[in-house]
Amino acid sequence: MKAGDLERVSTGVPGLDEIIEGGLIPGKTYLIVGPPGSGKTTFGFHFLLQGARRGETVAYASLVVDPNEVVKDMLRFDPSVQVYVGSKKLRLFDLGPILWRESSHVPTWKSVLFRLREIAEEGLSRLVIDPLTAIEFPMGNPAEKRAELARFIRGLEDLGVTSYLIAELTDMSRYTEEHYLVSGVIMLHYFLRNGRMIRGVQILKMRRTKHDTAVFPLEFTHRGLLVKGESLPI
Numbered sequence: 222m223k224a225g226d227l228e229r230v231s232t233g234v235p236g237l238d239e240i241i242e243g244g245l246i247p248g249k250t251y252l253i254v255g256p257p258g259s260g261k262t263t264f265g266f267h268f269l270l271q272g273a274r275r276g277e278t279v280a281y282a283s284l285v286v287d288p289n290e291v292v293k294d295m296l297r298f299d300p301s302v303q304v305y306v307g308s309k310k311l312r313l314f315d316l317g318p319i320l321w322r323e324s325s326h327v328p329t330w331k332s333v334l335f336r337l338r339e340i341a342e343e344g345l346s347r348l349v350i351d352p353l354t355a356i357e358f359p360m361g362n363p364a365e366k367r368a369e370l371a372r373f374i375r376g377l378e379d380l381g382v383t384s385y386l387i388a389e390l391t392d393m394s395r396y397t398e399e400h401y402l403v404s405g406v407i408m409l410h411y412f413l414r415n416g417r418m419i420r421g422v423q424i425l426k427m428r429r430t431k432h433d434t435a436v437f438p439l440e441f442t443h444r445g446l447l448v449k450g451e452s453l454p455i
């Protein structure tokens with residue numbers, strides 16, 4: 222171990238930890254961005270299942286889709302997901318509909334953080350929020366949005382959990398604040414090459430970590446996602 226090395230949290234995606242000095246920094250918040258179908262939700266489940274396999278309690282907070290439906294998708298590549306749900310090592314939270322029923326509005330970051338605090342009291346090490354884009358932040362004024370988002374991220378980090386915030390990448394300029402505030406930004410690419418769609422992963426930002434900024438191939442196999450070591454020539 223080199224001087225200054227920290228304990229790292231594995232992403233659970235084969236091939237990825239190797240390009241970020243062993244993994245993520247515990248207790249920090251990471252943004253996972255990419256277009257629909259790029260693999261964001263699956264990427265989040267790799268991270269959660271890695272923790273559950275180590276005996277940790279982890280949580281998936283779904284803001285739009287029924288998390289039980291998401292689990293059915295994940296069964297395709299890891300049947301143990303159902304086992305961890307059954308043993309409550311993997312906790313599922315349907316935050317959107319619960320909060321919508323209460324307020325009849327899109328949930329605000331404060332109401333989501335309130336629910337997450339209750340969840341974290343039960344002892345959580347990893348959390349995935351899918352998607353961040355379904356939570357309401359004041360959008361009118363960029364300075365105000367950044368301040369509120371900073372409070373949300375600080376609130377998450379105070380819970381002591383390592384978190385993924387998943388965001389749909391539809392308009393790059395919408396996510397400027399998020400990019401500044403989180404400890405790392407992992408971008409999933411999904412693009413057309415020779416008549417078919419190709420997936421890639423790119424580390425845009427990773428605090429305290431020496432990393433390559435190239436796009437690496439991200440492949441879907443019957444075991445889920447896999448990062449190949451050779452960067453893609455784009």
Ligand SMILES: Nc1ncnc2c1ncn2[C@@H]1O[C@H](COP(=O)(O)OP(=O)(O)O)[C@@H](O)[C@H]1O
Nearest residue numbers: 255256257258259260261262263264441442443
């Ligand atoms: N076994 C598989 N092999 C290849 N592609 C798959 C497989 N399972 C799912 N996919 C693809 O992955 C997509 C879903 O990935 P997901 O993690 O939900 O992406 P996102 O959350 O970014 O929309 C599916 O729409 C499908 O295109």
Ligand SMILES: [Mg+2]
Nearest residue numbers: 261262263351
């Ligand atoms: Mg998704």
